[in-house]
Amino acid sequence: MRPKYATLFIALVMILSISVCQAEERKDEWKKPGFNFRGIKTVLIMTSADPKAEMDEFHIRRLENVYTNVFIEDRARWVNSSLNFISLNKLKDMITKATGEDLRRLELEDPARYKAEIARFTPLLTDAVLHVKVSSFGYDKRFVPERISTYTEQVEVETDVYIQDSRGNWRTEKRKIKKPVERTVVTPAHYDTYGNAGMKYMLIDNKTDESVWMLLDVREANGKDPIDMIERIINRAAECLAKI
DSSP: OOHHHHHHHHHHHHHHHHHHHTTOOEEEEEEOTTOOGGGOOEEEEEEEEOTTSOOOHHHHHHHHHHHIIIIIIOGGGGTTOOOEEEOHHHHHHHHHHHHSSOHHHHHHHOHHHHHHHHHHHHHHHOSEEEEEEEEEEEEEEEEEOOEEEEEEEEEEEEEEEEEEOTTSOEEEEEEEEEEEEEEEEEEOOEEEEEEEEEEEEEEEETTTTEEEEEEEEEEEEETOOHHHHHHHHHHHHHHHHHHO
């Protein structure tokens, strides 16, 4: 990587990392000025999750299906884009076909050589790699102290009124009137539950090993399920990529 681009790349990664650590809501996108994205055709998707993200096997499997549906199977989404995404399993099959060696078996028998083959053939068979990482996932609880509030309510009450009849005699009559009554509402101290979800995307050009597009999306919402938030982030990222 060239020095000036390396400096920019490191600075961007530091900004993204700091943003996620602070758990601030962020929706940032960056792309390399002047880069010809039409020159990128085949893109390998590499997915991962931060160990600190509270994801179980169910969440991981569900996201694998979402990645496949959004980036690979939903061709209508990419009809105006030059990008064609492939999975790691697809790349293994391509390498197996090119070399005649079963990469899936090699992965089990010789992990070191398997990784070397993946690294060797990735820039030969693909134009770019899209690194997708779940950077945060889970729930936060926030303490909300007791709150006392007041409001005024118009209450209908019955009262005695003195009226004079046609003969000039005074008498008492009951009538209903509106009377302002101050009410007090006490909201007990409690904890609110916030779902949080964050993802980082980096598109790396295999020719230069440079980052040419990046997206950071970190969200939080009261009472929302993090897995649903992650799916919305994935769809947003795809929409942004389809426009570059």
